[in-house]
Amino acid sequence: MATVNFKIEKDSMADPTQIYVRFKGKGFDCQTPIGILVSKKEWSQPKQKIKTTFDSDGFRNKINTQLIELKAEIIDQYNHDNHEGIKISTKWLKELINVFHNKPSSNDGDAKIFLTAFSDKFSKEAENKTNISTGKVLKKRTAQDYQNSSNKLKSFEAYNNKKAKIDSIDLIFHKELINYLRSVEFLGENTIGGIIDNLKAFLRDVELSGLKVNPIYKDKKFYSPSLKTQDIYFDEEEILKIMKHRFELDSYLDNARDWLIIGVWTGLRVSDLLSLTKKDFKNGFIDNRNFKTNIPVTIAIHPYVKLILEKRKGDLPRHISEQNLNNYIKDVAREVGFNEKVIGSKMMEIKDEHGKSRLDIHGKKIHRKISGSYHKYELVTTHICRRSFATNLYGEIDTLTIMKITGHQTEKQFLSYIKTTAKQHAQRLGEHWAKYYNEKSSLMTL
Incomplete structure (x- = not known):
């Protein structure tokens, strides 16, 4: 099985130093710098990412997102080129990285083929779109919500090491995405429902633009999960x-x-x-x-x-x-x-069966709302x-x-x-x- 790993050269005299990618599989073992510098003290080798402890401007998180996207790009391109009989080598890897860095994120060609390229483009354009029913420009929060959903789709792709094509979105994709959001991201049902709603919005826009899309997204089986909340109030x-x-x-x-x-x-x-x-x-x-x-x-x-x-x-x-x-x-x-016990949802840290904190893909502790019986003041x-x-x-x-x-x-x-x-x-x-x-x-x- 092919693997993608990132690392830095700890023995290098340079600081900041280059991040390297190593792509290893049957018959090949390639390594090359990816054109991104990092301070040695900010690099976490176990997590293969930049530490975000002091990420006040969000820049380090952006680089970590790039690493996730590059990993998915390498695997996806490998699946295609290996099938075509193209030799996988260091030269192949360098050319792929060069294309990755120089390719616009909103590339029109990609946006006609790949789901997240389209969803990113859709989210960016949403900032200037008009709501047909109200005639008003969409709120900034709405555009941010679309982008957040697009980011979750990209995380799902990175998790699967595969980029999803627009015309391949079917009930299997729908089921796997929901399972990922529940078991890996630990998101609540209503949050997952919002992401599926936005996915449907992306696919509707794809269809309106004349591109081929699987009409199954309109079926009731392509549902958006929801859970009636049991929030408290004071009478x-x-x-x-x-x-x-x-x-x-x-x-x-x-x-x-x-x-x-x-x-x-x-x-x-x-x-x-x-x-x-x-x-x-x-x-x-x-x-x-x-x-x-x-x-x-x-x-x-x-x-x-x-x-x-x-x-x-x-x-x-x-x-x-x-x-x-x-x-x-x-x-x-x-x-x-x-102090009476009532049914409701409380924000709690997610831990595994050994009591160890679960971390998201950015290495941060995961907190989610958990339903149960709590003292009213806790809620x-x-x-x-x-x-x-x-x-x-x-x-x-x-x-x-x-x-x-x-x-x-x-x-x-x-x-x-x-x-x-x-x-x-x-x-x-x-x-x-x-x-x-x-x-x-x-x-x-x-």
Whole structure:
């Protein structure tokens, strides 16, 4: 079996030094520098990649991605040339590397043949595409999501040592990709579903451009995995309990609790919540521009929020990072007493059967959401703010008004966010009937 390995010459006097590739198989053993320099102290020979500990600009990760792509390119070209009877030699390897470095990533020829060449091209062009239904340019986040999916497809190719051709995408590819994303990447079902959705978008665009594609991607068997999430929220009684709990004045818990209360009664995303300033509060309203949708939002100030502002003499709680707020509100929930066990998903480190941390292809520890029974306070994150806001107001005021504040674009998106149970819906209906028929009691005689 042919193998591809990267290494550096440790005995070389030069530092930084060249990365070499060695391609070895039956009847050949080739080695040549690949034209990329690396500092000796930054190279990890066991992982055959550059360490990314201090990769502040993402440059080292880009090089590691190049190594993955080069490995896949060598194997793919070998499979083709060996079948054609072409001699595999150091000269062959050098020519392949030269072509690899000088070939544009969005090469139109490649994009007509290979899936990831097309998906990269599609993702790059998405930054300037217009949504047909809205007439607006696609959001930057959407283009990034396409690129992330394209990167996962490239990782899958590297794992298989084979580049996928556009016309070869079938149910076998679909099944193997899902298995890879589950067992190697350890991704959740909804994340995998998003990648499959984007794969379908790539294939639709392929078909629209007149290229040959297997129509099986339209079949229901080419499904996108999904899993109904069991996210928690705070009902109004629980919010009141948090509001009335006495923390040490101006402590980190007191500060985090106040941000939490403002969050559950504004429905703002945490990035927008923590960017609030005093000037956003005017005449009983909060005027804020939604960071994600860039849509101006006006929210009536809730009485609890007014109490917090009065307590702080008109000031907002101390500024805090998203990460710290995410951690501290768990402490708040534990102190208030939300210790009951509930079903939900918690972000946890993935370990093997020996308790050893599993690493991704970049050598980083893998963390994924794991479903199970946990203390409620363990599951509290900043997302609980918007979820509680939307759930508590749902059925009390019209859905469109809530959506204008939360920034949900469709009712389908909004309803998936609501966490009211079937029993709670029934209780609300019962309360509505009791109130209605009490008011109409004089008419209720037979």
